[in-house]
Amino acid sequence: MNKILTNKEQKDFIYSILEPNLKFKKEDGSEDKHAISRFQKENNLEVTSKLDEATFKKLMDQVNGFEDYIIKKDDKLFDLMKRKKSLCHKTLTANPKLNPFLLNEGQSIAIPYNKNVVPTHLNYTYDILEMNLKSLSKRYPFIKVDSIGKSVDNRALYRVRLGKGKKRVSFNGSHHGNEWITSLFLMVWLENFLNVYSYKGYIKGYSTAKIWNRVTLDIIPMVNPDGVELVTNGLKNIIRNRNRLYRWNNYQTNFSNWKANINGVDLNRNYDANFNGYKKVEKEMNIFGPSPALYSGDFPGCEPESKAMIETTLENKYDLMMAYHTQGEEIFYTPITPSNNDSNYQMALELSEISGYQLAVPDVSQAYAGYKDWFVTQFKKPGFTIEAGKGTNPIPIQQLPIIYEQNEAMLLKALYM
Ligand SMILES: [Zn+2]
Known part of the structure; x- marks a missing residue:
């Protein structure tokens, strides 16, 4: 029983x-x-x-989205696929060494189901991200999933690497806790890309195989997993700083306005780009210590999450960087040169055109100490902050389809450029 x-x-x-x-x-x-x-x-x-x-x-x-299966005597791949609601193509993708005409009794294989695994109907949490990454690496073993470090509360800062080209690109999401929909968007985009690439197909006219050969893409879907955890599940799974977080959140148990990590540092104000200039602005905004948002911390890179981002960026020297935030339907760019006519600007114009998002140069309170500001200053390479969606953070899940529609081709185009 x-x-x-x-x-x-x-x-x-x-x-x-x-x-x-x-x-x-x-x-x-x-x-x-x-x-x-x-x-x-x-x-x-x-x-x-x-x-x-x-x-x-x-x-x-x-x-x-898959099951482990041990091949039995007289199993035929096609019949097995029918029985398990899978497809030969999907199973051969997940098991590249499997000979479809010669199944070996006792051999263990993964059988992927004919459906997507990234759920698009509920708030995207760290736990779901972790599960989805395990599934995707089983279903598409040609990707590499690892982590660039650990958060304050010991969650992994996951990175997915795909492609084998010379051009190095980074996409990242959820620097801010209440912007978890950006993690979900990147994961949906990733799953779709992997599925289409598995048969070397095209998405909106872009050849996934060509992208694969030209680009090595790192996706860091959740830079601030503790912040996302706080926003999506409250304090229940948080181990460190519980009492302080409650106090910093003005004694509220609802953390939906929370952007920072769980040290109360706004990770996107913790980079070495006019950091001291921002310190003055911060005080003018009456922020003197750990807060749900906008507190920049003691020094650039003082938090494990931003430190890991800095280290991995220095190591990989990306040619292009896209940082996803919500909201505003805007693309923020920092001119590489004082003139408004450099390559960064030209590229921003094209991305704006394809997404329908407005181009914006950040105003004073937005221009300091962000990851994109640091990236562009440090490397003089194109880097953008994409503000996806419209409304109040956290942007509700209902906006995912429109965000996907506006951003899918933009990312493909950026990889093609
Ligand atoms: Zn943000």
């Missing part, structure tokens, strides 16, 4: 990810036994109408 799963938090987590398709929960919040038994039947599980361990494992496979 299968053990019944009782951990409510775990259940809710899985339901929240799969719910739009599964409908295991009735309107009153109780479990729909019929839906569960239907799922069990469909997946050749013992029908218990309860969320038991075997069912839970199957659900986790659904969340992960």
